[in-house]
Amino acid sequence: MIWEIDDSTHAVEGLDGRGRPRPEYAASLGLRMAPFGRRVLATSIELGILVVLQLPLLLVSLPVLLNAAASADPAAALTDAGNLGIVIACAAASSALTTAFVVLQLILHGRKGTTVGKAAAGIRSVNVRTLERPGFWRGAVVRYLVLGASFLVPLIGPVLVIACSPLFDPERRGRGWADMAGATWFVDVRNGLNPYDVKRMRIARKTAATDLADERSELPSLATSAAAPGSGAYIPVTRSSGGVVGAPRGETYTASAAPGGADAAVVAPGGAAVDPAGHPAGAPASGPREPVHPSVASSMAPAGPGIPWTPPRLLPDAAPPAGPPLPVASRPAAPARPGAPAVAAPPVADASSPAVVLEFDTGTRIALPGAGILIGRDPSPAPGDNGLTLVPIEDPTKSISKTHLALLRTGGAIIAVDRASTNGSALIRDGAEHSLPPGQGVTVRSGDTLLLGDRRALIRIG
Known part of the structure; x- marks a missing residue:
């Protein structure tokens, strides 16, 4: 029998180069x-x-x-x-x-x-x-x-x-x-x-060890000339706990200057212009084509002609579902488990939606305005977060990420989306705790409790 002795030393954090505490x-x-x-x-x-x-x-x-x-x-x-x-x-x-x-x-x-x-x-x-x-x-x-x-x-x-x-x-x-x-x-x-x-x-x-990854800073532009054929550019698409997720090079999409994004044309990887439905721009559809998800067109900001853009990798590869455009791209819904909350993608806000109030364990009460809110210690919106209200939450222990969770209002439902937070989010319903997968929308209802790091928020609807 061979005995192994672990002689590794315990790494002490927070020391300077001379071993003195900082x-x-x-x-x-x-x-x-x-x-x-x-x-x-x-x-x-x-x-x-x-x-x-x-x-x-x-x-x-x-x-x-x-x-x-x-x-x-x-x-x-x-x-x-x-x-x-x-x-x-x-x-x-x-x-x-x-x-x-x-x-x-x-x-x-x-x-x-x-x-x-x-x-x-x-x-x-x-x-x-x-x-x-x-x-x-x-x-x-x-x-x-x-x-x-x-x-x-x-x-x-x-x-x-x-x-x-x-x-x-x-x-x-x-x-x-x-x-x-x-x-x-x-x-x-x-x-x-x-x-x-x-x-x-x-x-x-x-x-403290990962907080630098959440710091917002001005990044130098890595965009190349749009006139060069096949050229790609680094375009920030969304945020994660490690920073900004960028689009890969090579697959370049270009948005036109059509305001609102509804009539915007998109350039597919082959260079042909297509409309948001996946057909050539300005020409009738000829034969089956791979459709473009409606949320791609709706989430694009008017950037002007010739600006390369790549859709988020969180979009499903299947055909787009029927219904209005989605403001935020989400992962495909996971198979439902017994007793688990329903999962849905967040549609556009509706003025007829019910009143929603979040009651935090600290006594803070937050009403859900407009299209929804973005919660965190110092939240910052990602592309596609137009209309969301930023709600900073004071958290001395820093268990809440700087951009932690989005709560989106729909015509008849409220959607919670974890924004790849460091310590994760969960939902408590009927005494059972369900973790929220990052980037995936989950429908919440009145009486549910959201867990954001160490903080708890009771949801009251109506």
């Missing part, structure tokens, strides 16, 4: 520095508990010991007092309770990043490099040894180590000398991300 990475995850006032509050709570635990010693044992020390014969004074057993019991109780409390604090801080005072103040401690639990020995024991050593110099030591040293942190993250020694950092879990929430932390790390 504050901007932690900020991108949603971690916030714990306020100094609440850190003082947490320390005060823990010191108050220690004082309470020392009360038996301070109120019973200490006065007797001081009186005995002031007498000529301390041993005789303790024996004659008649309460030597009570003195010893009170001193032992205070010592045992204090020791148990300190050990509990060390274990909680090393394994959970919290203590009694920090839990009450909404603070957690993490390792400054890994943003995970600080560890028992360095994160807890070493740190508390430095804090304890500061009390060897009365008043001045604690003031310097606890109160003043965080002011000299070069990274301005409130880390004092004890935190430097223990490699710890205290974060605010009331107003920021809780690093011990495994699901949200995983989503935040994944989003």
Whole structure:
């Protein structure tokens, strides 16, 4: 038998070239520095508990010991007092309770990043490099040894180590000398991300790693001359979680300047002009031809003559369905599963459509106007999204993509389309959760719940 030993090291994210933690990475995850006032509050709570635990010693044992020390014969004074057993019991109780409390604090801080005072103040401690639990020995024991050593110099030591040293942190993250020694950092879990929430932390790390792909930037034009025969051009067609999906070279379509796109002519790959129905422009149909999907013509913006254009790859290869043109191209409907929501392509908006309201779990209510809405942290429309209202959703954990989901109004139905979001979308109906395939429209109804990353939105229609 051959034994394999995995000697791979755990990759630590958010470090610079010298292996030092980058504050901007932690900020991108949603971690916030714990306020100094609440850190003082947490320390005060823990010191108050220690004082309470020392009360038996301070109120019973200490006065007797001081009186005995002031007498000529301390041993005789303790024996004659008649309460030597009570003195010893009170001193032992205070010592045992204090020791148990300190050990509990060390274990909680090393394994959970919290203590009694920090839990009450909404603070957690993490390792400054890994943003995970600080560890028992360095994160807890070493740190508390430095804090304890500061009390060897009365008043001045604690003031310097606890109160003043965080002011000299070069990274301005409130880390004092004890935190430097223990490699710890205290974060605010009331107003920021809780690093011990495994699901949200995983989503935040994944989003931070892929967020650059969602950044909108001005891309240089890669278009070539339309006069050159057989020339192609890179035309942005739609968006995905990795950026913009472009048309492949070689299969060039050209839209005319006919406004609205309804009467636009399209140049097929062979170079012949055809109308949106798939017949030669300006000539009657002669023989069977491969039809062009009506959504291709309807989604083309008036671009002027000679502008190369390629239809989205999300269009089905089969013949187009009957009915009005589609504003957004979608994938073919998947086979229906028992209990799964109906799947449909989004048709054009109708003024007679019912009123629709989305109620988010944050309390936000959004009415569905016009043809529909495009939801995300910073949504941006793709070609064919004409008439959609952009609805930005605040999401500190970044579980929602910048362009996450489209909700489209129809004459008698509402269509939800996931826009290739990073964390996906789902629909809850009758207690069952159904994932939304990217780019595929799904009919929703009143009472359904949409899942967008970590956010929930209840749909009310009518």
